[in-house]
Amino acid sequence: MSQSEFIIRKPDDWHLHLRDGDMLKAVVGHTSEHFARAIIMPNLVPPVITTAQASEYAKRIKAAVPEGHKFEPLMTLYLTETTDLNDLAAGAESGLIKAVKLYPAGATTNSESGVRNFETIVPILEKMAEIGLPLLVHGEVTDPQIDIFDREAVFIERVLDPVRTKVPELKVVMEHVTTSDGVDYVMSGGDNIGATITTHHLIINRNAYLAGGIKPHYYCLPVAKREEHRLALRKAATSGNAKFFLGTDSAPHPDGAKEAACGCAGIYTSLNTLSCLAHVFEQDGALENLEAFASLNGPAFYGLKPNDQRVRFTKSETPIAYPDKINVQNDKVTVFDPGFPLFWKHEEISTDTI
């Protein structure tokens, strides 16, 4: 399909790191400008474990949203082995808590308070299944014996599948799926499993951070895999299949923390994500499925209505300009460089005109 303009419902981001304090203030506008809602990751330091903490964090996010933007943070709790089941159920009941995030301890940024023994959380998962609260998983094992490129596939076999067999009614989202193994597992898993796919995993493979010098701004977790896996993700995302939806996993770190001997994992994509996605979907001849991926499949999985607002995408003749870095206090955050120029602009339009 060759076209230079199209309109979709306003997208949501089903996996987002906003951080806190100065970083939150610096980044939230890049999301709230183009997304109506986002699932907010709870891996702060200290993590967001209780409903009261989530409620306070939601207030700080709302206070940081620039004037004129309408944005709803969808709050999550960080699952620990000592999470209070009653607090979690009450948080869900109140409507504030939309999901619970499982980090295997040590798997990624700020995951030290995560879960070591998966048996301990079974009663919590049973309660979540009962009340229909989704479990969001960072799907990688932490066993040092397992090669980092295999950690997602081994997580499915050792943790995810046994958990789903034990608690079959549990709704699960495999966050930032990166392998064909993950895509196949989700595809064959019935209605109560879905997956988010990031923008960057649709664009980069492992050469991006390893070939021609080490490139810390393409380093994230799960690490981008071989090209065949990227292609499997592209196929899943652009197919329109309701199980797959956008979760940018935009994860800002100051440059100083990434350009280091032990650099942090995370790629900052909020600022140019929608232009990148339009490029990807156009390349794959699937612009008609961008709305499903970015605006329809996520709400359907979460049992929410899609947004009423509309966004118009227009393809410009010349590449669009965007900053390669943003300022945060005394440091910078590098914006994701897709490696090709971007031509798709987008703006919210008045619904009276459609």
Ligand SMILES: NC(=O)N[C@@H](CC(=O)O)C(=O)O
């Ligand atoms: N994706 C990342 O590489 N980093 C995320 C954590 C996560 O989502 O695993 C972060 O919080 O920085």
Ligand SMILES: [Zn+2]
């Ligand atoms: Zn993660």
Ligand SMILES: [Zn+2]
């Ligand atoms: Zn993340």
